[in-house]
Amino acid sequence: MQKFALKVTRTQNFPEWYQSVVRDADMAELSPVRGCMVIKPWGYGIWELLQRQLDDRIKVFGFENCYFPLFIPMSFIAKEAEHVEGFAKEMAVVTHHRLRNIDGKLELDPDARLGDPLIVRPTSETIIGDSFQRWIQSYRDLPLRINQWANVVRWEMRTRLFLRTAEFLWQEGHSAHADEAEARESTRDALELYRAFAENVLAIPVVAGEKPEHERFPGADNTYSIEAMMQDGKALQAGTAHYLGTNFATAQNIKFQNKDGGDSYCHTSSWGLSTRMIGGIIMTHGDDDGLRCPPAVAPRQVVIVPILRDKPEDAAVLTFCDEILRGLRSETCFGMPVRAFVDKKLTRSADKHWNWVKRGAPIICEIGPRDAAGHVVSFMRRDKLRDGGAMTSETVSLAEFIAAVPSLLVDIQQALFDEAKTRLHTNIRTDIDSFEALKSYFGEASDDGDDSSEAKGWVRCSWSKPTGDDLTKIVDLLKKLKLTIRNAPLDQPASFKRCLFTGQAGVEEIIVARAY
Amino acid sequence: MQKFALKVTRTQNFPEWYQSVVRDADMAELSPVRGCMVIKPWGYGIWELLQRQLDDRIKVFGFENCYFPLFIPMSFIAKEAEHVEGFAKEMAVVTHHRLRNIDGKLELDPDARLGDPLIVRPTSETIIGDSFQRWIQSYRDLPLRINQWANVVRWEMRTRLFLRTAEFLWQEGHSAHADEAEARESTRDALELYRAFAENVLAIPVVAGEKPEHERFPGADNTYSIEAMMQDGKALQAGTAHYLGTNFATAQNIKFQNKDGGDSYCHTSSWGLSTRMIGGIIMTHGDDDGLRCPPAVAPRQVVIVPILRDKPEDAAVLTFCDEILRGLRSETCFGMPVRAFVDKKLTRSADKHWNWVKRGAPIICEIGPRDAAGHVVSFMRRDKLRDGGAMTSETVSLAEFIAAVPSLLVDIQQALFDEAKTRLHTNIRTDIDSFEALKSYFGEASDDGDDSSEAKGWVRCSWSKPTGDDLTKIVDLLKKLKLTIRNAPLDQPASFKRCLFTGQAGVEEIIVARAY
16 A cells, blocks of 8 residues: 555545645644634745735736725624625624733723724725725726735634634725726626636636625625635635625715716725635645645745765765755746755755655755766656656756756646646536436535545536525525535526526526535 | 925924825825724835835845734733733733624624633734744754734824834744854844845935833843934834843743753744834935835836827827836836836826825826927936926936936935935934033923924933933933933944943943934
């Protein structure tokens, strides 16, 4: 039996495998603060690279970065609650602004109670809307397009690193427009930006589409998402974009003088993508040896491990490692300098090697005295670690290696994407057209939802797009199978099968799946 | 009398002038959340450029970025309070994690009260120390060097945009070392990093030195700062670095197995620089027409304003503006592409021009039909807007302009630095050697401290470095004059005058000044 770097494999227990990648790749850990995580350098390094590349795209899209307060007055939330049904009430509330020390014991100072408690932002529509309302006077001020990188807090009862934590990091784009058509177009453009970013930078193929009405963001007219398929077949909602109509504008009085001199409410949109995406990277690209990090977001793309033996040859090995590093210094890939690193830590070479395998550095070199003497580089591609079952490495001259690195990284990025894309397409069933067939395909769900049963993938089927109570009935039936409607993909066929749920004429195709 | 772009000049009323730069340059505004600001695109753009360049330097210094929780359990703070005297108790406290809706009214849910309240981080020594304590086992894990970019909250009674706000953005570096010497060296290196960054990137000359004992960060053995002189002569503490000894390590049990097999406490350091620095940029480089933004952190370095008249020639003007933009696209300055922008907003050209003057774009071009026809560029340097009192602009060929931009930007950066450096050096008095002379030089302070009286600069004098009660007496005397001891500069002479306060032999030179 093959031994892998992780103690548990994906097929043995997918949720445990996930936790062990997060831990063994040194990406994050639970903190002593309930539901909050510490993002460690390797995890945060991926986030920084994701952030920089997404930010560049957001700026090209015409959005400017701002920063709005962490706190939202409870009175703002109350106003929103009057206009918006069904919004979540699990949020962190600040009620005091001072502690006092009584006989060496620290406690809340009752004199420092806030009149209007402050909510730690779960999202920023209301506080940003307050600025929009002041900034927008005339149609000349529109469209207004801003973006914010921030931490947000949503009290979650059951947390999982990156996927669901009380505090997480994200970007939230917000725009206001003079007319509906432009606002709708901007929302769809945001969705397309996410799709292209996920596929081209994170190598995660996604299905972009519209959420069904019961899954809309509270207050949105339409909610769109990109959905990615994890290796256990479950869907991960990896980014959402909302067309908010004039709902928030009405609640917050975001008006402008139109070209005819009258007053109109703005049409607004918002869209967000978070550190949850790092969970998506892990569950898309990880294998039983750990993470395989897409080169475009790998904090170290080429890691050089010197094999040291406390012998005089060590010096030559280290010198040669630095020579490789110097050679790579002027190479670029994905529009940035190649990120190379020599691991000189005082631990065993084998430990270092496996550490980088588990973290998923795309190219790992092991350099011993013979490599140094021969001026050759032995390296392995992390994405093809065990081609044909055996550990594979290649040895080439230094010059060849340096020259090959940029295209190797591009190859690895493409290979990861292709693998995930094939998996996505081969795991969407389109031949299931009755609820009974759906039920028998997915089988009964286990109680904790964390079962490691066989991966099932998604079902793409037609439906009659019922609303209200008719929809609720279907949602409840699906819920019993732990299934949800992910979205209605943007690419729809010209004609439809009968509705899988009602038997009526189909009007739309949807994705049904288990999900994170 | 000369008319300026701002309604109030620096000499008329410096604090009001400051507020008007922040407002008219569209940098930030107060939010409806007490003491919290909204940082607008121009202000945030400066922060992003500052952040990226400081971050690059921090990484070269060997620190890796992480992210730690926003919240700190009150029990952690209580533990710190036992070890650390005099720490601030003004902090935002989260006591509930849910709201409930009773008869349409939103209120705290009493069932969702937290057992251990959570403090919104005012700084992260305790929560990071908790991770350090888990991450550090042996001397092989040392030094441990991490940095965090984050928002922090300190409840301030009197706030001023950028300078003192309840929530602000900063970076905090934290390190743990096996021995004192290395920890001290790292602390001083951080200080030097700040000095070089302030001077080379922000064009702000500073005096780096050690804070007197009563100004130390609670729990620090030594606190160092860089101090900058604002145009009203006041000092701005622009960055601090602390050597924490083994104080925090002892409180939090941050131990390691040393080379001899025994247990030792780590020596730790921390250092931070915040959005307050943006206030420093304004008060160092602003003039009566608004901000003059140092090119290295200017979100737009070259702004092209087309002069449009709703006539057929407009098309040629816009085409030529885009041609200038294209020409600049391949130019770089300070290691980054030149940031150029054509302002096509639908407002009057003169308004646009003055808007960019107030924001302090380093180079502003106004392009009319004659410029377009002659393929020439009329531009002005924002730093020399009124050379000799008159508005000055220059006209050169397109090719000349493109070629000149990178060196012009470098010149402007240098000119701003030189001007500030001359001001700093000519406004440090070294000839005041009695307390009476000090008193008569500074005069009585006005009550609100926001007087617009003549700028006074700093006094550099010798003292005998008293401690305890003797120091307290001096601090109280200075306080009556609204004076503070800023720091003891790192560059000390070989011999000293008598102590200005005690008449005893001097042992150190210090900076005495009014301060923000």
